[in-house]
Amino acid sequence: MAATRLFLRASPVKCSLTGLTGGVHSSLGLTLLKLSPACTAKPQAQRRHAAHFTYHPEPAPSQYGPTQKMNLFQSVTSALDNTLAGDPTAVIFGEDVAFGGVFRCTVGLRDKYGKDRVFNTPLCEQGIVGFGIGAAAAGATAIAEIQFADYIYPAFDQIVNEAAKYRYRSGNMFDCGKLTIRSPWGCVGHGSIYHSQCPEAFFTHCPGIKIVVPRGPVQAKGLLLSCIADQNPCIFFEPKILYRAAVEQVPTEAYQIPLSQAEVLQEGSDLTLVAWGTQVHVLKEVAAMAQEKLGVSCELIDLRTILPWDTETVCKSVVKTGRLLISHEAPVTGGFAAEISSTVQVRVRWEIKAFYFFYVTDFKL
Amino acid sequence: SVEEFLNGARVVVSARTYADFTPQATFDIKKCDLHKLEEGPPLQAVLTREEGLQYYRTMQTIRRMELKADQLYKQKIIRGFCHLYDGQEACAVGIETGINLSDHLITAYRAHGYTLTRGGTVREIMAELTGRRGGIAKGKGGSMHMYTKHFYGGNGIVGAQVPLGAGVALACKYLGNNEICVCLYGDGAANQGQIFETYNMASLWKLPCIFICENNKYGMGTSVERAAASTDYYKRGDFIPGLRLDGMDVLCVREATKFAAEHCRSGKGPILMELQTYRYHGHSMSDPGVSYRTREEIQEVRSKSDPISMLKDRMLSNNMASVEELKEIDVEVRKEIEDAAQFATTDPEPPLDDLCNHIFYNDPPMEVRGTNPWTKLKSVS
Numbered sequence: 144m145a146a147t148r149l150f151l152r153a154s155p156v157k158c159s160l161t162g163l164t165g166g167v168h169s170s171l172g173l174t175l176l177k178l179s180p181a182c183t184a185k186p187q188a189q190r191r192h193a194a195h196f197t198y199h200p201e202p203a204p205s206q207y208g209p210t211q212k213m214n215l216f217q218s219v220t221s222a223l224d225n226t227l228a229g230d231p232t233a234v235i236f237g238e239d240v241a242f243g244g245v246f247r248c249t250v251g252l253r254d255k256y257g258k259d260r261v262f263n264t265p266l267c268e269q270g271i272v273g274f275g276i277g278a279a280a281a282g283a284t285a286i287a288e289i290q291f292a293d294y295i296y297p298a299f300d301q302i303v304n305e306a307a308k309y310r311y312r313s314g315n316m317f318d319c320g321k322l323t324i325r326s327p328w329g330c331v332g333h334g335s336i337y338h339s340q341c342p343e344a345f346f347t348h349c350p351g352i353k354i355v356v357p358r359g360p361v362q363a364k365g366l367l368l369s370c371i372a373d374q375n376p377c378i379f380f381e382p383k384i385l386y387r388a389a390v391e392q393v394p395t396e397a398y399q400i401p402l403s404q405a406e407v408l409q410e411g412s413d414l415t416l417v418a419w420g421t422q423v424h425v426l427k428e429v430a431a432m433a434q435e436k437l438g439v440s441c442e443l444i445d446l447r448t449i450l451p452w453d454t455e456t457v458c459k460s461v462v463k464t465g466r467l468l469i470s471h472e473a474p475v476t477g478g479f480a481a482e483i484s485s486t487v488q489v490r491v492r493w494e495i496k497a498f499y500f501f502y503v504t505d506f507k508l
Numbered sequence: 509s510v511e512e513f514l515n516g517a518r519v520v521v522s523a524r525t526y527a528d529f530t531p532q533a534t535f536d537i538k539k540c541d542l543h544k545l546e547e548g549p550p551l552q553a554v555l556t557r558e559e560g561l562q563y564y565r566t567m568q569t570i571r572r573m574e575l576k577a578d579q580l581y582k583q584k585i586i587r588g589f590c591h592l593y594d595g596q597e598a599c600a601v602g603i604e605t606g607i608n609l610s611d612h613l614i615t616a617y618r619a620h621g622y623t624l625t626r627g628g629t630v631r632e633i634m635a636e637l638t639g640r641r642g643g644i645a646k647g648k649g650g651s652m653h654m655y656t657k658h659f660y661g662g663n664g665i666v667g668a669q670v671p672l673g674a675g676v677a678l679a680c681k682y683l684g685n686n687e688i689c690v691c692l693y694g695d696g697a698a699n700q701g702q703i704f705e706t707y708n709m710a711s712l713w714k715l716p717c718i719f720i721c722e723n724n725k726y727g728m729g730t731s732v733e734r735a736a737a738s739t740d741y742y743k744r745g746d747f748i749p750g751l752r753l754d755g756m757d758v759l760c761v762r763e764a765t766k767f768a769a770e771h772c773r774s775g776k777g778p779i780l781m782e783l784q785t786y787r788y789h790g791h792s793m794s795d796p797g798v799s800y801r802t803r804e805e806i807q808e809v810r811s812k813s814d815p816i817s818m819l820k821d822r823m824l825s826n827n828m829a830s831v832e833e834l835k836e837i838d839v840e841v842r843k844e845i846e847d848a849a850q851f852a853t854t855d856p857e858p859p860l861d862d863l864c865n866h867i868f869y870n871d872p873p874m875e876v877r878g879t880n881p882w883t884k885l886k887s888v889s
Contacts, residue, residue, distance in 0.1 A: 265699035265735045266666055333588045335650055337664040475877045
């Protein structure tokens with residue numbers, strides 16, 4: 144395997160097979176595992192790991208006006224505040240949004256804009272999204288909140304069968320493009336099976352909707368405002384572990400970050416790393432570690448929009464480096480990495496050095 | 509009379525024989541509100557001394573267990589999500605005494621009380637809360653996922669357990685075993701679409717299903733008035749007959765459950781019960797429970813309608829038990845909880861090999877990809 148050859152050439156590390164979890168191991172794998180600070184060689188010492196990455200705030204953007212220190216949930220509030228101020232048809236609804244939401248994303252909005260614009264719904268996800276589709280089709284900018292992405296499945300039919308296909312089946316006479324669905328997403332450490340899921344892969348199988356996952360507050364506000372402005376129904380997944388952990392200088396005015404554009408965070412020549420949401424920060428550390436310990440230069444790409452995804456940026460990068468590693472939190476089988484790797488393989492198969500694509504997931508339960 | 513003499517001599521005589529206690533008494537219980545029913549449950553309930561002591565013990569065990577779980581959660585020995593049942597003990601105990609152990613029961617995530625009444629032990633429950641291998645779900649389920657024979661959990665997704673319960677009821681009807689299924693949900697879940705789908709199916713096919721809405725007035729932080737167009741949850745079944753009763757009175761719950769079980773077993777189809785109850789804790793351990801209701805309200809319910817106090821007062825004022833006897837039960841319960849907590853804290857966590865087991869049913873063992881391409885995990889089931 145080309146990738147294997149690279150690593151071994153750069154660092155002639157000999158390592159013994161210490162059984163970590165039993166099963167098949169390669170020396171390459173063990174080398175990489177040993178380098179990870181989160182890995183303990185002693186399986187008996189089952190240490191508790193909290194957040195396994197450090198969030199590094201990005202420099203404040205200068206082109207959008209004055210900035211203010213905000214964390215992720217505050218940047219979402221700011222985006223919603225800008226929307227409600229500028230668009231008189233905008234309404235926000237969902238479970239418990241009136242008092243501010245279980246993650247405080249809508250704090251203060253009801254007091255500021257009135258209870259007919261920020262209101263609670265009863266406990267009915269299918270009803271919430273169906274209602275949102277109708278409101279959007281009738282002309283309101285509808286921003287629905289699903290309290291946890293794990294609860295989005297009752298609304299799956301509405302999203303896939305109604306929202307995604309409305310424009311197409313009515314020959315462009317009707318659409319629910321003004322609908323945005325926001326939902327906390329991803330592992331948080333103590334969430335277990337029903338407060339940690341990343342369901343983006345289920346929705347990517349459906350043309351007609353857009354799926355966006357930000358990596359931090361500045362990105363979140365810009366991408367959310369783009370989703371709201373976008374004339375297609377959008378699902379905006381907010382990594383819940385970053386709600387408080389990610390703090391940055393975020394512009395107070397409204398601004399938009401374009402959808403379907405991946406961002407190259409770090410240029411490199413040996414390996415392309417692709418991730419979205421929380422995992423971007425893990426891969427930032429991986430890239431730094433690989434550079435320091437193995438002399439490997441990684442190019443890190445944040446996908447940002449999962450559907451429709453930016454194939455150009457990723458393929459261009461893979462042509463340059465020749466190797467691709469995709470990392471995401473959701474299960475491996477049928478996860479979005481499978482789609483990325485197969486598309487890249489088809490598009491650039493004559494130009495890549497390695498026909499080996501790794502997908503790595505965080506096994507979160 | 510001899511009784512008067514003995515009662516008068518109560519202060520003097522310290523040792524009491526069991527012959528001094530009233531073996532059973534009849535109590536008036538509140539009338540239920542009825543929907544599409546000609547008659548309701550009886551207005552009086554007979555309670556024997558043994559039954560009273562048993563209900564007291566079980567309710568006190570649930571109460572102490574939940575308070576211990578609260579303590580352990582604050583010490584970070586229990587982590588994740590924990591939804592406590594204190595205040596609602598009369599529902600779990602009353603329902604269990606109205607049905608047989610061979611009947612079936614399914615509920616949502618506030619399930620610790622039901623796990624106990626359905627045959628779980630405090631040790632197993634607490635070990636499951638702390639995620640150890642002695643737990644009732646082998647440490648893999650946690651607070652929301654506890655199961656015993658004929659108790660289908662323990663379900664995290666709100667409302668999802670109700671159609672499941674109807675399915676269990678169908679199995680009972682199909683197998684002709686005269687068993688019923690008790691299907692519980694809360695006031696928040698009552699607004700979920702699948703509940704109404706289930707009402708229709710259960711009624712159409714006359715399934716032996718008791719739907720029980722535990723109305724504790726708040727769906728997480730939303731009061732019922734703000735969530736439901738109709739707070740008469742017992743009428744929401746429309747074509748399904750319904751009862752509304754005081755869920756803080758264990759005898760009321762027992763009589764209503766017996767009535768409902770009889771209704772189902774006689775082939776009349778499903779029935780709906782609304783238990784008006786209250787939870788002292790917040791929705792979960794991350795909810796202080798006082799931002800959407802006043803402390804005075806909680807205090808008022810505690811002082812006027814606490815299920816354990818109500819039963820205790822009834823038994824004491826009718827001379828069915830002595831204060832010392834009940835105190836003894838308290839001491840025994842406390843000890844049981846302490847032992848269980850000790851076990852739950854010291855039992856080892858499940859082995860890493862258990863991580864991927866029981867995903868599919870598969871024979872031979874299946875390979876599962878782990879967090880990196882070089883780790884292969886095994887799934888045995």
